[in-house]
Amino acid sequence: MTHIAKPPVRHPELPTNALGLTRRDYEGAMSTLCAGCGHDSVTAAVIQAAWHMDLEPYRVAKLSGIGCSSKTPTYFLGQAHGFNSVHGRMPAIATGAQAAAPDLTYIGVSGDGDSLSIGLGQLCHAIRRNVNMLYILENNGVYGLTKGQFSASADLGSRAKRGQVNLQSPIDPVLLALGLGATFVARGFSGDKAQLVPMLEAAIRHRGFGFVDVVSPCVAFNDHEGSTKSYRYTRDHMAQAVETDLVLPMAEITASYDPGAAREVRFPDGSAVRFRKVPEDYDPTDRDGVERYVRARQAEGEIPTGILYVNEDAPDHVDTLHMVDTRMVDLPFEALCPGSDRLQEVMAGFR
Amino acid sequence: MSGINDFAFKIGTVNGTGSASANGLLMKTIFRMGIPVSGKNLFPSNIQGLPTWYEIRVSGEGHLARRAEFDLVVAMNPASYARDVTEVRSGGWVLHDASWPLPDKVRRDDVTFLGVPLAELCNERFQGTRARILLKNIAYAGVLAALLDMDLEVMDTLLQETYGRKKALLDSNFEAVRLGWDHAREHLPSPLPFRLAPMDATRDHIIIDGNTAAALGCVYAGATVAAWYPITPSTSLVDAFGGFSSKLRKDPESGRDRVAIIQAEDELAAVGMVVGASWMGARAFTATSGPGISLMSEFIGLAYYAEIPAVIFDIQRTGPSTGMPTRTQQGDLLMVAYASHGDTRHIALFPADPGECFTMAVEAFDLAERYQTPVFVVSDLDIGMNDWVVPAFRWDDAYRPDRGKVLSAEDLEGMERFHRYVDVDGDGIAARSLPGVHPRGAFFTRGSGHDKYGRYTEDSEAYVEVVDRLDRKIGGAVERAPVPEWVGSGDAGVGIVTVGGCRGAVLEARARLESAGIPVDVMRVRAFPFGPEVRGFLESHERVYVVEQNRDAQLRSLLALDTGFPLERMTSILSYGGMPLSAHEVIAGVAPAPTATPSSDPPPTPDAATPASASASVSPPMASTGRSPS
Numbered sequence: 002m003t004h005i006a007k008p009p010v011r012h013p014e015l016p017t018n019a020l021g022l023t024r025r026d027y028e029g030a031m032s033t034l035c036a037g038c039g040h041d042s043v044t045a046a047v048i049q050a051a052w053h054m055d056l057e058p059y060r061v062a063k064l065s066g067i068g069c070s071s072k073t074p075t076y077f078l079g080q081a082h083g084f085n086s087v088h089g090r091m092p093a094i095a096t097g098a099q100a101a102a103p104d105l106t107y108i109g110v111s112g113d114g115d116s117l118s119i120g121l122g123q124l125c126h127a128i129r130r131n132v133n134m135l136y137i138l139e140n141n142g143v144y145g146l147t148k149g150q151f152s153a154s155a156d157l158g159s160r161a162k163r164g165q166v167n168l169q170s171p172i173d174p175v176l177l178a179l180g181l182g183a184t185f186v187a188r189g190f191s192g193d194k195a196q197l198v199p200m201l202e203a204a205i206r207h208r209g210f211g212f213v214d215v216v217s218p219c220v221a222f223n224d225h226e227g228s229t230k231s232y233r234y235t236r237d238h239m240a241q242a243v244e245t246d247l248v249l250p251m252a253e254i255t256a257s258y259d260p261g262a263a264r265e266v267r268f269p270d271g272s273a274v275r276f277r278k279v280p281e282d283y284d285p286t287d288r289d290g291v292e293r294y295v296r297a298r299q300a301e302g303e304i305p306t307g308i309l310y311v312n313e314d315a316p317d318h319v320d321t322l323h324m325v326d327t328r329m330v331d332l333p334f335e336a337l338c339p340g341s342d343r344l345q346e347v348m349a350g351f352r
Numbered sequence: 353m354s355g356i357n358d359f360a361f362k363i364g365t366v367n368g369t370g371s372a373s374a375n376g377l378l379m380k381t382i383f384r385m386g387i388p389v390s391g392k393n394l395f396p397s398n399i400q401g402l403p404t405w406y407e408i409r410v411s412g413e414g415h416l417a418r419r420a421e422f423d424l425v426v427a428m429n430p431a432s433y434a435r436d437v438t439e440v441r442s443g444g445w446v447l448h449d450a451s452w453p454l455p456d457k458v459r460r461d462d463v464t465f466l467g468v469p470l471a472e473l474c475n476e477r478f479q480g481t482r483a484r485i486l487l488k489n490i491a492y493a494g495v496l497a498a499l500l501d502m503d504l505e506v507m508d509t510l511l512q513e514t515y516g517r518k519k520a521l522l523d524s525n526f527e528a529v530r531l532g533w534d535h536a537r538e539h540l541p542s543p544l545p546f547r548l549a550p551m552d553a554t555r556d557h558i559i560i561d562g563n564t565a566a567a568l569g570c571v572y573a574g575a576t577v578a579a580w581y582p583i584t585p586s587t588s589l590v591d592a593f594g595g596f597s598s599k600l601r602k603d604p605e606s607g608r609d610r611v612a613i614i615q616a617e618d619e620l621a622a623v624g625m626v627v628g629a630s631w632m633g634a635r636a637f638t639a640t641s642g643p644g645i646s647l648m649s650e651f652i653g654l655a656y657y658a659e660i661p662a663v664i665f666d667i668q669r670t671g672p673s674t675g676m677p678t679r680t681q682q683g684d685l686l687m688v689a690y691a692s693h694g695d696t697r698h699i700a701l702f703p704a705d706p707g708e709c710f711t712m713a714v715e716a717f718d719l720a721e722r723y724q725t726p727v728f729v730v731s732d733l734d735i736g737m738n739d740w741v742v743p744a745f746r747w748d749d750a751y752r753p754d755r756g757k758v759l760s761a762e763d764l765e766g767m768e769r770f771h772r773y774v775d776v777d778g779d780g781i782a783a784r785s786l787p788g789v790h791p792r793g794a795f796f797t798r799g800s801g802h803d804k805y806g807r808y809t810e811d812s813e814a815y816v817e818v819v820d821r822l823d824r825k826i827g828g829a830v831e832r833a834p835v836p837e838w839v840g841s842g843d844a845g846v847g848i849v850t851v852g853g854c855r856g857a858v859l860e861a862r863a864r865l866e867s868a869g870i871p872v873d874v875m876r877v878r879a880f881p882f883g884p885e886v887r888g889f890l891e892s893h894e895r896v897y898v899v900e901q902n903r904d905a906q907l908r909s910l911l912a913l914d915t916g917f918p919l920e921r922m923t924s925i926l927s928y929g930g931m932p933l934s935a936h937e938v939i940a941g942v943a944p945a946p947t948a949t950p951s952s953d954p955p956p957t958p959d960a961a962t963p964a965s966a967s968a969s970v971s972p973p974m975a976s977t978g979r980s981p982s
Contacts, residue, residue: 059791062632075796075808082787083796084631086624087650093616093624094631098787100612101577101634105788123624126617324612325603329576330633330786332610334753337574339600341747347568347596348744351558352384 005031019055027052029079034069039191039217039232040139044076046194047108047137050201051078061106062098066091066120069146069219070112070139078108089120092127095134096318101329103319106205107134114144117153117172128181130318131209135201138174138212139191141219142230149222160227173299174214179292179310184209186291186310190235191217193306199247200308206247206268209317216304235304242298242305243285244278266311274308285311354423357387357412359546361424361496364436365489368400371428374489375406376739377510378496382410383559383741384506386551390416391739392932397584397677403432412551415863416741417856418734418932423546424499426492428470434458445544447495449488466540468495473531478524487528494532501543503550504533558744562735563639565706566665567592568745569713570637571600574753575663577636579614579625581644584677585733586667589639619644623651623662630661631797633758633786635717637663642671642684645691652726653692654799656822659773659784661720661727661756663713664688668732670930679930680733682852685906688728689880689914695819699829700728700880704837704855705735707742708878714751715834721756723829724784732901734932735853757783764790771795772806773818780825826881833879836886840873846942847873847893849886849922851907854899854933861938870943880910887915890922899925899938 007030015023027048032041051061058080065071067088074083086094091109099107116124116138127136142155151159154174155167178186185207189197197215204211216235218224224231229238250271266286267273276285284290291310298305325332339347354360365371375391382389390409396402409419425440427433427448433455440446442462448454450467459465474488497507507529515522536542567589570578580590594613601610612629616622622638629636640648645666655662670676671683688700699719701712712729720727757777764770764785772795773782782804785793795806803814804821839859846865850858855876862872875889890896890911900907905924912919925941927933 059794060788062787080791080794082631082785082794083798084628085796085798085800086627087654087799090620090624090651093621093651094628096614096621097577097579097625097628097630097636098632099628100579100614100625101629101632101636102788105632122617123621126621319612322612322614323609325606325608325610328632328788329610329612329629329635332576334574336603336610337576337601338572338751341749343600344572344745344747347600348558351560351744 005033007031018052020057022052022058024048024052026080027058027078029074029076032073032076034072035221037220038069039141039215039219040070040073041076042191042194043110043137043139043197043215043217044073046197046201047077049194049198050205053198054202054205056106060104061108062095062102064091064095064098064107064109066111066115068112068115068144070110070217071115073110073139074108089115089118090123091115092120092123092132092136096127096130096132099132099134099319100322100324103133103326104328107132108205109134109136111136111138113138113140113142113152113154113174117174121153121172125177125181128178128183128210128212130321131184131315133209133317133319135204135211135213137201138214139217140174140214140230141217141223142228143219143223145219145222154230156229159229160225162222162225174212175295175309176292178212178214179288179295182288183212183310184312184315185211185308187212187308188214188216188304188306190239190306191215192232192236193239196241196306199245203245203247203268203274203308206270206272207311208269208313209315238302239304239306240298241307242280242294242309243276243283243307245308246275246277248273248275266313268313274311276308285309288312354546356547356549357410357551359423360407360409360419360421361426362422362436362439363406363408363426363428363492364432365404365406365428366431367396367398367402367404369489370486371404371406371489373486374493375408377490377493377507378502379408379739380510380559381497381502381507382408382548383554383557384510385503385548386554387412387548388414388416388553388741390418390741392418392734393738394931395678403429410548412553414553415856415860415935417860418934420931420934420936424544426496428489428492437463447492447499466499468492468532468535468540470495470532473535474528477527477531483524487524490525490528491532494529495536495540496532497529498533498536498542499540499544499547501547501549504529554741556744557741559739559741560706561588561737561739562703562706562709562731563589563667563737564592565745566639566709566713566729566731566736568596569710571596572710572747573635573714573717575635575637575717576610577612577614577626577629577634578638579616579622579629579636580638581616581619581622581640583619583641583644585669585737586639586641586644586665588737589665589667619647620650623648623664626662626664627651627655627660630655630720631787635663635721635753637665637717639665639667641667641669642687643674645684645687649692652698653694653696655726656692656696656698657694657799658797659724659782659822660797661717661724663716663720663727663729665729665731667736668730670928676930678733680853680901680932681928681930682732682854682901683903683906683928684730685851685900685902685910688730689910695823697823697826697881698726698728699723699826699833700730701834702730702852702878702880703735704852704876705742706740707745709735710745712834718754719829719832721758722754722832723781723825724756725826730852732853738932757781759783759785759789759793761790764792767792771804773802773804773821775804775821780821780828830879830881830883833881833883835883836878836889837876838873838889841871842873842892844871844873845894846870846897847875847889847895848897848899848938848942849875849877849889849907849911850899851877854901857933857935858899858938860935861942864935864939865942868943872942877907880914882911882914886911887917890915890917896922897925897942898922899933899941901927901933903928
């Protein structure tokens, strides 16, 4: 399959954002994924979120590993620099890139094979470092490009298309991230864009690793009876654990919530995520409590979704490096090279 | 023969007991007396309790390669007495701790045993177990100072520089030196017939190891991102980079660092971070050893194909697999040249000493950015971790980094269209854009098949066009890469090709062969791919020897592969037991006994007085002097 450009046809009355850009300006090349693939819905959600946030496309770096999910950055933000790296190793590219250029917005797209098997280590360490990025895990429980092998997120007892039963316990991305101390943990469903778009936006606004596990069904290999990652199974079992609103920095606060129920977590840009409806005793900043809650709901067969956990107090990776906040490439050489006089002093220490 | 300012001695101790301080003190005292000296630290992959050795060679003539024939052995570790005593040459001396009787079975009739009750002396004089153990080492330094006629004032000055503000420590060190010195002057035949005499040959020189030098080179080159995973023997490079950066790279206003140093979770991630940072235009590097290169190969292929600069220091150690992590080798030459799957070829630089580690670090960044590709600096444990006496480094303030073809926002603004991989200038190098600079510069960096416009492709012609250009591009690097070092008239019958840290031993061998009437030309390659002059050297010599430190004659293979010169016309001289190369190994390969030239070093035999016996296969045309541990 070679590259397919999108025909530059535009509706004359598309709405524009603060930059005067339409949603079409946030699109990329034509998708080459299967018709009905959940990943295309995630792509649409990314486009919507970036447009809504008024992101300058060229100030965004989009990255991925290898697999169906990792193809998707080609399909959004055509004016952003993209990096389709090697299988499971996108976090390393993002980590190094951000240390060199902390001023860009980083969007990474991965899959369950990419993140939970070959790249599990890199995912864990990106979480530990709290790399400031949106990290989407498009989760379909199956290897698509190699035609239908179970992935590490396949549920115990779920059936493959050809009938095999998965006998290995799954790695749950949300519980994994909570266990590792991730600072932003959310789960969405590609079929619920209304929930997904603000979730992605919040993850981008979050300073640190914005981890979004998106159940994104594979129509070709994992959308059958017996699968626990099919459209039908997900619709039947997903439960919005928390309901949130994204409060923008300049937005007038008009909605009237019961002050006792509402809880806000504020992001560095002044925006906030407001937890409108949460279960009794649910605290989205209490890691242990959230983990217990998610575990309990999943034991009952539910797929809890929403922005489940937020911690805005942790330093991100660049903070911990104690480095200047400019782009490394913009530092003048004179500020980097100590020069010959200083070298003489250094040499004196080796005599 | 050994004599004034021409001898070698070896010190056997227990690691973790502070002997490194004493050994460093000895080497530095000789250096400050103006005498060329080298030190080789043979240490175990262990923190405390195992045998460790330090070899010091003194050479007024400036031959500082390893000399495996010892005039004096200092046996401080009962666990290695037996082996240590076998290593002293016939007629030599053994200094040992006489606090306990020396076992009869280690005694030799052809050497002189010098016993000093060091433990007893230190136990009487100092309090506390740890202090006694540490100061016993300083005491043997005092004994050696007397035996070898070291300048005590120089030694005192060095101790003052080290412990100046810690009065108690300084006093006890002074005392320990005197303890050894006085005892030796009173009871031993000091000074010995071979000894030191002050010279003026180390003015404008420094003592430095290659890793520290490379780190300093990275600071001067303007490197801003380092990502790494700890591995012997490369760790000290990034440690030193951090140390220099904390002094030389602070932003005076914010107090923040103009550098990011990231300790990665493994080598795969380390090189990935380097690639990510280079993608953003930073000068980024990693340092590792052979096992790390194995892991990095996946990303190295991506960087080659997607054309992203990266500087990778490979401080080679003895392979394969984990191998001998604290022994040296040149076993990664073929691997770095063609690292990763598919058709690849990489630029590699081969420093011979810390001086070149400094300069080649800078050259590596220039080449990586000019050719938008990974560049290896291929050092080894001997260069990287041992102390070398080299001329002090110089810096030209007119230097400006070669950032290669990087398009600015203005460049992009003025272009109608930007295509990442179009060869506009015909030199195989396409201009690159950096993320976040201008909307027109955006493109998709990928390791998957792409056409010259940067778009994904599975089209044969479009694919071939790109990979053919890549081959032209890397081949073109010979125009800017460091040229070989030539020594000799050029018309000798014997030509020796060598690489990296073999330099000292080969040049010493050349001097001895010449004085025995065998003229020799030497060419030390300093970069891969090889330029036309390399093939020229091979063709213009009747007998060509290739000297390197690995079993499989990797440099010879590379020469044949890259120049097309017939493999069978090159004779290999190989040393791969993990020890730095000695001149006698080269001489034995070029002029085997009994026609061996006069030399203080005998050619190796199965009974050679070295820790390793010669046991490598010799099959023409591979006249091997490789050694493996017994």
